[in-house]
Amino acid sequence: MYTNSQADAPPLELRNVTKFYGDFKAVDDVSFTLAAGSICGFLGPNGAGKTTTIRMILEIIKPTRGVITVLGRPSALEVRQRIGYLPEEKGLYKKMKTWSVIAYFATLKGLTRKAARQRAYELLERYGLKDFAAKPTEALSKGMSQKVQMLASIAHDPELVILDEPFSGLDPVNQQVMEEIIRDMAGRKRTILFSTHVMQHAERLCERILLIAKGKKIFDGTIAEAKRTLPRRVRIETDDDIGPLRGLSGVISVDPVETARGAGGPDNLTHWELQIGENADPQAILQLCFAKGIRLRGFNQSDPTLHEVFMRLVGPEAREAAFR
Amino acid sequence: MKFAFLVAWREYAENAKTRGFWIGLFMFPVIIFLSVTVSVLLETKGTPVRHYVLVDQSGKFAAIVESRLEQAHQKQMLAALNEYARTYAAFPAEIHDALPQSVETFLSKGGGDYFLEQLKPRLKPGAPAFKAPRRPFQPAALPANIDTNADLASLARDLKPYLRREKNVEAGGGKVELSAAILIPRDIEKQILRPRADPARATATGNGIEYWSANLADTRLRDEIEQAVNGEIRRREYLARGMDGAAIRDVEQTRAPFASLNPSKEAGQEAVNGADIIRQWAPSGFVYLLWVAIFAISQMLLNNIIEEKSNRIIEVLLSSVTPGELMMGKLLGIAAVGLTMVGVWMASLFGVLSWKSGGAPDIAGPLLVALKTSKLIPMFSIYFLLGYVMYGAFILALGSVCNTIKEAQNYMAMITMTMMVPLLTMTFIPKDPNGTLARVLSWIPIYTPFTMMNRVNADPPLVDLVGTMILLLASTAAALWMAGKIFRVGILRTGQPPKIVEMLRWIKA
Numbered sequence: 001m002y003t004n005s006q007a008d009a010p011p012l013e014l015r016n017v018t019k020f021y022g023d024f025k026a027v028d029d030v031s032f033t034l035a036a037g038s039i040c041g042f043l044g045p046n047g048a049g050k051t052t053t054i055r056m057i058l059e060i061i062k063p064t065r066g067v068i069t070v071l072g073r074p075s076a077l078e079v080r081q082r083i084g085y086l087p088e089e090k091g092l093y094k095k096m097k098t099w100s101v102i103a104y105f106a107t108l109k110g111l112t113r114k115a116a117r118q119r120a121y122e123l124l125e126r127y128g129l130k131d132f133a134a135k136p137t138e139a140l141s142k143g144m145s146q147k148v149q150m151l152a153s154i155a156h157d158p159e160l161v162i163l164d165e166p167f168s169g170l171d172p173v174n175q176q177v178m179e180e181i182i183r184d185m186a187g188r189k190r191t192i193l194f195s196t197h198v199m200q201h202a203e204r205l206c207e208r209i210l211l212i213a214k215g216k217k218i219f220d221g222t223i224a225e226a227k228r229t230l231p232r233r234v235r236i237e238t239d240d241d242i243g244p245l246r247g248l249s250g251v252i253s254v255d256p257v258e259t260a261r262g263a264g265g266p267d268n269l270t271h272w273e274l275q276i277g278e279n280a281d282p283q284a285i286l287q288l289c290f291a292k293g294i295r296l297r298g299f300n301q302s303d304p305t306l307h308e309v310f311m312r313l314v315g316p317e318a319r320e321a322a323f324r
Numbered sequence: 325m326k327f328a329f330l331v332a333w334r335e336y337a338e339n340a341k342t343r344g345f346w347i348g349l350f351m352f353p354v355i356i357f358l359s360v361t362v363s364v365l366l367e368t369k370g371t372p373v374r375h376y377v378l379v380d381q382s383g384k385f386a387a388i389v390e391s392r393l394e395q396a397h398q399k400q401m402l403a404a405l406n407e408y409a410r411t412y413a414a415f416p417a418e419i420h421d422a423l424p425q426s427v428e429t430f431l432s433k434g435g436g437d438y439f440l441e442q443l444k445p446r447l448k449p450g451a452p453a454f455k456a457p458r459r460p461f462q463p464a465a466l467p468a469n470i471d472t473n474a475d476l477a478s479l480a481r482d483l484k485p486y487l488r489r490e491k492n493v494e495a496g497g498g499k500v501e502l503s504a505a506i507l508i509p510r511d512i513e514k515q516i517l518r519p520r521a522d523p524a525r526a527t528a529t530g531n532g533i534e535y536w537s538a539n540l541a542d543t544r545l546r547d548e549i550e551q552a553v554n555g556e557i558r559r560r561e562y563l564a565r566g567m568d569g570a571a572i573r574d575v576e577q578t579r580a581p582f583a584s585l586n587p588s589k590e591a592g593q594e595a596v597n598g599a600d601i602i603r604q605w606a607p608s609g610f611v612y613l614l615w616v617a618i619f620a621i622s623q624m625l626l627n628n629i630i631e632e633k634s635n636r637i638i639e640v641l642l643s644s645v646t647p648g649e650l651m652m653g654k655l656l657g658i659a660a661v662g663l664t665m666v667g668v669w670m671a672s673l674f675g676v677l678s679w680k681s682g683g684a685p686d687i688a689g690p691l692l693v694a695l696k697t698s699k700l701i702p703m704f705s706i707y708f709l710l711g712y713v714m715y716g717a718f719i720l721a722l723g724s725v726c727n728t729i730k731e732a733q734n735y736m737a738m739i740t741m742t743m744m745v746p747l748l749t750m751t752f753i754p755k756d757p758n759g760t761l762a763r764v765l766s767w768i769p770i771y772t773p774f775t776m777m778n779r780v781n782a783d784p785p786l787v788d789l790v791g792t793m794i795l796l797l798a799s800t801a802a803a804l805w806m807a808g809k810i811f812r813v814g815i816l817r818t819g820q821p822p823k824i825v826e827m828l829r830w831i832k833a
Contacts, residue, residue: 058643060816077646085643091635096338107330108644153640 009072011036011160011191012057017066019052019215026052027063028215034160034193039186041202041209042195045314049215050195051088054164057193058085071160081110084158088165088195090149094138099124101137102152109156116155123151127177143174150181161185163194167201179205199306209306213314223306230304230312231275234282236289237298242272244292250280270297327645331653332660339624339661348620348665353672360676374503374545375464375495379472379479381510385553389506390463392552397459398435399427404457405439412451413443461545464495464502476507476534487536504537504545508553516557588783603694603781604754610704611750611778613669618711618773619743621662622719625654626732629723638815647812655716662712670701694781703780706793711773714800715739717807724814725821735821746774757782766792769799806831 012034019027027049034040044050055061057068059076070076076083092101102120107113124133127147137145146169154161166182167175182192182205196202202209202223209226211219219226231252236242246254257271274285282301289296339345380386406425430439440454466472470482483505485491492499509515515532533553535546562569586600632638641650677692695701718739726732745765753762757779765775766784772792776784813830814822822830 055639055816060639060642076643080644083643085640087636087639087643089636089639091637093338093631093635093637095341104330104334105640105644108327108641149640 009069010034011071012193013067013069014053014057015067015069017053017056017063017068019049019056019061020064025215027056027212029066030212030215030217031066032210032217032220034191035208036191037186037189038208039182039192039194039206041206042193042212043197043199043202043209043310044195044212045197048212048314050212051164053212054085054162054193054195057162058083081156082159084109084153084156084161086150086153086161086163086166088168090146092137092140092145092149092152095136097134098129098137098140098148099133102148102155105152106155109158111156119155120151123155124148127151127181143170146170147174147177147181150178154181154185157188157190159190161190161192161194163192165196166194167196167198175201199310203306211310211313218313219309226306226309227303228278230309231277232280232282232301232303234274234276234285235298235300235302236272236274236285236296237270238272238289238294238296239270240294242294244294245274245285245288248285248288250277250284251275252277325649325652328649328653328656331641331645331650332655332657335628335654335657336660339628339658340664344624345661345665349668352669353676356673356676373458374461374539374542375493375500376461376504376506376545377464377466377483377493377502378506378508379466379470380508381472382508382512384512385508385556388556389549389552392548392555393459393461395427395431396548397457398431400457400460401436402427402430402439405436405443405454408454409443409446412448413446414448461548462495464493464500467491467493476509476530479507480505480534480536483536487538489538503539504535506549507534507536509533602690603698606691606694606698606700607778607781608750608754610700610780611746611774613666614704614708614711614774614777615743615747617662617666617669617708618715619740621658621665621712622715622739624661625658625716625719626723626736627729628658629654629720630726630729630732633723633815634727642815647815648808650815651720651808651811654720655713658716659709659712662708666708698781700780703777707773707777710796710800714770714796714803715743717800717803721807721810721814721827724811725817725827727818727821731821742770746771746778749775750778753778754782758784758788763788767795769796772796809833 010033014033015031017027017030018025030049030053042050042053052061056063057070057076058080059068059070067074068076071079071082073079096104099117099120102123103111103113103116106116106119111119121130121133124130129144129147129151132140132144132148137148140148146166150163150166153163163182166178170178179201182194186192194201194205206223208222209219210217211226219229235257236245242254245251252275254272254274257273276282276285286299288294289299378386378389380389402425433439436454436456467486470479472479474482483502486493486502487505489501493502494500509530509532511530512533515530533549535549537546559569562572632641645653674692674695677695722735722739723732726735749761749765753765753775756762762775762779765771766779766788768775769792772795776789776792779788809831810827813833814827
């Protein structure tokens with residue numbers, strides 16, 4: 001009856017979701033929708049409400065208010081076999097063999113024992129852990145056991161994958177393997193929501209980010225859109241007076257940049273940052289420099305990084321949350 | 325329910341792999357086996373030969389003591405010969421009639437040699453030669469530097485280094501440790517206590533006969549000597565008062581037969597025998613077994629849930645199964661572990677008993693019959709399951725709110741204390757199995773399994789049997805329901821464990 005609407009429904013939709021712990025509002029009126037087959041980064045400082053939101057999506061805890069629809073159903077429990085979940089705090093049964101941990105979680109997601117075992121070996125082989133398949137998980141290093149957990153949470157090839165801080169505590173090599181696993185899944189049109197506070201991962205992996213702070217959603221859009229919330233910048237290095245540039249149209253501000261060399265007093269500043277408007281042309285700045293005889297030692301035009309966007313958007317609140 | 329079974333299967337498979345499980349499994353059979361065989365072994369071989377010295381300054385008792393110890397040894401010899409005959413003779417019943425059974429006739433007919441002579445034609449082919457038991461008490465030579473005529477105090481002082489094992493004495497041509505010294509003072513006659521005698525007339529002071537030994541636990545030698553000396557003193561007393569000692573002994577052995585009868589047994593079979601007593605006490609053994617089993621697997625359950633909580637595995641599990649399924653799965657899986665353990669225990673109990681029944685101190689046979697004919701085993705199974713589920717529910721609720729074993733131990737202490745009650749009452753209840761204490765405890769659900777198990781062979785009133793069972797079932801269901809409520813909230817909690825009031829609020833919610 002609802003098959004059609006289910007097929008068209010987004011894999012995940014939150015509408016006005018709020019969660020109170022006693023008097024504390026952990027999540028405050030959050031709404032968003034994930035498109036099928038997308039990778040979405042769920043960003044926010046510590047204590048922003050990411051884990052609480054994720055737990056509500058999985059119906060481990062119930063929202064105080066609001067509606068959550070998962071794979072077209074009002075309850076994640078109904079479709080739990082089609083969801084994969086890697087929690088933030090990670091652990092494995094120490095005495096169990098690596099393959100059997102993966103297989104156990106897969107059977108809990110509905111795979112037969114035989115299929116689960118086969119799948120466990122397959123995944124361990126693909127991601128370079130074959131030699132550890134028959135070892136107890138306590139023999140694994142931290143990075144390895146985190147990968148094993150990741151494999152355990154996706155062994156049943158879920159349609160919707162929710163990963164809470166999948167990269168935390170991993171070295172760069174293992175971070176790359178983890179990214180590879182996520183990309184493999186996205187390549188098979190799986191929908192992925194992962195939380196992180198490391199912006200590089202989000203920048204590399206996501207089409208879209210969702211930013212929350214103090215329980216409130218403060219940004220929801222593509223990475224390009226996020227970057228557009230900050231003005232573009234041009235950095236100039238020169239010993240000459242840059243006064244003429246201040247009058248140029250499109251230049252919002254001109255500020256000295258303190259360099260590592262610490263250029264003494266205000267008289268011998270050499271590095272400058274110009275913030276320019278959305279439609280301003282950096283070429284015009286370059287041309288004006290030539291025209292006015294400003295000798296450039298460096299000229300660099302760059303977009304803001306996601307990190308800067310993040311700091312700007314949640315800055316003071318992030319600090320507050322961190323000290324709470 | 326399918327997922328609960330998956331959880332249960334993992335619990336079972338993983339716990340069955342642990343060393344603790346296998347130790348628990350084999351410990352019990354090994355203990356039964358050892359307690360049946362080793363106690364006999366220790367009795368005959370384990371007790372070392374004890375060497376003693378006897379200084380009899382009065383010169384009147386040394387011979388009496390020695391003959392008494394000899395007689396004790398002969399008694400042991402006779403028992404050993406009877407056991408040997410029972411094991412290796414072709415027709416034990418026939419032998420029994422042909423051979424002397426009291427020490428007196430045994431000795432008068434010629435002792436061990438005569439017995440063995442009689443036995444020889446009746447022995448089964450290939451029977452090993454008889455090995456006489458060792459004398460448990462053997463005299464040692466008094467060290468040369470000891471003056472036997474000195475007063476008791478200095479004698480004791482001189483002997484102390486030997487008694488403290490700082491020096492050795494000689495016996496049988498070798499150095500041995502001195503276990504005891506018996507000193508009989510010269511004026512022992514004057515120290516004899518008589519009832520109705522004027523205490524002022526006691527002419528001498530002293531301890532009487534002094535028995536010195538560093539070993540306070542083994543009183544057999546002391547008892548033998550005390551009986552020998554006092555028997556002799558009484559014999560002389562009879563003589564002194566002009567009484568016939570033999571007549572008095574006859575009088576002392578005159579008695580009316582006395583039989584215990586049980587009104588609940590069939591006519592003609594009312595006589596209470598060893599088997600009845602075993603039947604009455606066997607439930608206590610089962611109560612203990614029940615207690616150990618429930619306690620052991622409750623611990624297993626607690627460790628298990630805390631491992632998942634502290635490892636944070638719980639969250640992954642809860643994204644796959646509901647808290648209710650998880651709880652039921654755990655309860656079932658660990659129950660299966662417990663049942664396996666108890667099953668193996670029962671089987672080994674039967675095994676050892678069947679193998680041992682027919683032996684000399686025949687407890688095994690009647691116990692086996694008691695097990696087979698009474699309701700012990702089925703009732704044990706029912707009470708084990710219900711008791712376990714109820715305590716298991718408490719443990720799961722408790723485990724779900726604690727993050728570490730240490731936190732859990734504070735609560736666990738409460739449960740352990742509560743569980744001590746049936747252990748304490750275990751030995752009282754068989755004495756009055758349908759008395760007030762037993763009945764009251766039976767109606768308290770947390771004690772029902774233990775108390776009813778204790779009463780099961782005493783034909784408790786039907787109202788107790790059925791009523792407590794219904795109450796137990798209802799309370800077990802209630803415990804499960806409450807545990808489910810607490811489990812659901814507690815399992816995801818981190819930080820400080822909640823107060824009891826807070827948990828009650830969760831139940832009401």
